[in-house]
Amino acid sequence: MNQIKRVAIVGGTHGNELTGIYLVKKFERFPNAIARASFESITLLANPKAYAIGRRYVDTDLNRCFHPQDLKNAQLSNYEAIRAKEIYQTLASLPKEQTNLTIDLHTTTANMGLTIIPSTKHPFNLQLAAYLKSVNPSVKVYRWKDENNSPFLRSISELGCAIEVGAVAQGVLDARLFQQTEELIYAILDFVDAYNRGTPFPARDTFTIYQCLQTIDYPRNEDGEIHAMIHPELQFRDYEAIKPSEPMFLTFDGRVIAYQGTSTVYPVFINEAAYYEKGIAMCITQKELVLV
């Protein structure tokens, strides 16, 4: 693999996830914090208009606008579709022999702590994830179920990851999570720098990935209205095991709805505010051991 020539730190892909936005603002004021000798660091506020109005997006979720076919589709002309094309132009513009890496900063109302979502299964990304787990053992590594044809901003470059941090409410800064996210970014930059210098950091040789198998929606009535909530025993229990027949939802009139699966799984993104409209109450994962 070539040396990494540029690292892009992206905040505000969702306009109401303040941690990434204020980290980008900080790095713009203190560029030395993200400068490393062997590559260029750039920052990007991805959805400034959504940030200005305090919402996740203006017209549509920007982090679902990066399907390769959508980036080529001139018919798509709402704010986020245009913004995605602009961002793609900016971040994918390096000559072919050069390599870039993208870090996309997110928060969630689910209790996902510090979660790394590698952009692809590229060995470099897995080594990076292993290193971050060495630096901070509380780091979790998650993968979405399908990365072919991915609509996510992080898919702009093969190298890199999203950082998903929570639980934190939309529109809120949590200082502890802000600082922990900042430390992760510095660890990534140092790791890239060491790689470029030919002196890669040692890291553990195995770790666990939580691989998404499917999403589960809230129970809904015929009109599509939800009629149950996340069960209190599951709330904030991201990455913990749930076994068949254990409580998953609680209806508004107090009836327990159990998990219907046949094997133990590990739910994440439990009760993410932005996923109510997407029909996702949680993402069901299984643990996979990764050899680096």
Add this chain to the structure above:
Amino acid sequence: MNQIKRVAIVGGTHGNELTGIYLVKKFERFPNAIARASFESITLLANPKAYAIGRRYVDTDLNRCFHPQDLKNAQLSNYEAIRAKEIYQTLASLPKEQTNLTIDLHTTTANMGLTIIPSTKHPFNLQLAAYLKSVNPSVKVYRWKDENNSPFLRSISELGCAIEVGAVAQGVLDARLFQQTEELIYAILDFVDAYNRGTPFPARDTFTIYQCLQTIDYPRNEDGEIHAMIHPELQFRDYEAIKPSEPMFLTFDGRVIAYQGTSTVYPVFINEAAYYEKGIAMCITQKELVLV
């Protein structure tokens, strides 16, 4: 005082505070749950348009639209101004010799547990608050600094309160808080019913009110941008004492900003998402002992 003829249970004054909205939906499906023999119970979804778009409000904060002079001002014609006039017509329409009571359901991203905000200092409201504290000792009672000329929906009637529950993110249902709020509503209805029957419930004769003294804004730069967050040691510590010189904020570059006051106070509404735009990082209260 006359008998209470009607109790209005209002949800969705803020369209992204789901607990009250789904409680109102539940009561509309199961009206027996809120029916009591001695008065009429009605429900109201206050800001349906804001709920439909998943936001606090459409044009302006509905819960600041109930100034008596604004309700009379025909010039005010945005969505919430009109909606406030409609709600006032609906809820304040009883004949003079009859009495109504309003319960306005809210949630907050601050860790305020179950907070009662009496609409006024009317002795009935204080007896009600004392009773709710008897039923559930974790209940806190808070008062805003100035109730003359109040812009809040709860000010429609002299009797009643807002219920402010947290911490819960905007756009999220927390089942435990949903159930605890529901229990509080039933306790209020039972209390009103007992009062109407001339057999008032016994309650403790003193309790603590957290009286708001002032609000404190985030530290901001010349452009009005915040440059500090709630200090991690203060986050989620609503109703706990903060002493002069103790940490209050943390700047983005890691500098601690201490509380500048001269006496011990009790902050609430710490890091409420909707208050960033209002210039409120927290409300500073002092404890006052109330004799019922």
